[in-house]
Amino acid sequence: MTNAHPTRPYVWMLAGSFAFAVMAEFAHVLNRSCDWQAVAVARAGLVALFAGVIAAAARAKLVFLRPRRLWVRSLAGSGSMVFTFYAFGRLPAADVLTLTNTFPIWVAVLSWPLTGRPPSRAMVLAILAGVVGVVLVEQPHLEAGNAGVYAALIAAVLTAVAMLGLHSLRGVDPRAIVVHFSVVATVVCSVAYLVGPRRHDPAGLLGADVLLQLAGMAAAATVGQFCLTMAFGAGTPARVSVVGLTQIVMALGFDAWLWGRAVDAVAVAGTLLVIAPTAWLLTHPAGQRKEEFTTESQRAPGRQD
16 A cells, blocks of 8 residues: 655654754753763663553563673663763764764774675765764864763764664564663663762752753653654655754754854864765665664664664
């Protein structure tokens, strides 16, 4: 049966991108009054609760110890979440989303030693363009030695590892994968909170303004997850993924509107150099394997970003 609304998946994805951009702004604001570890715990706990309810309602068969590659996916994804929320406390939300959305570039890089096939010339050019874009966007922060840049890039690399690990879990129910990841992420983020340096009084989390901001982040994340799930359930994964890159542009607009961030030609050029090769890597026929694990990861609620 022909889909009567062929644009619907892309509308869902645009709505999801908007919601995730809002979530990123809330996370950035919360890091001013809360320790980034506490914000990460709140985000991971929300995903755990959301995924658990969905899995229970569907009576999905959960897994824990095996397969072992499930732990690669969950631990890498948890590490990505930790580094992402660390970056939110040190960089504008748009910069964090720009850097973390380079994960398809890192998938292409990591696939070389894993498959034994070197990247094509076009893929090398795409990777180089993405690297140049990152340098242009983050030049002021690189000059200042801002560790948030490196944290966000590490998060992108770990996301690539998680996605590659997810690709090998085809026989496991996606809801079980999400529950496993979200529970592990909650534990990892909680450990980061307990062992890492903290600047804020934990009692500050009970402040009315902080609770409202946490509720806003939770609501945005929930709406974004719902929209993302609907988009990937009804649309072509690669094309929907490209639409998802609009969250970078949306976050850039939020940064300019809310915080008065100046958006110059260099930043715009750098952002385009990141988005263009990422979009190409998501849609290029040689990336069919990547499209497959993108399908699996995105259809399941609770991605680490």
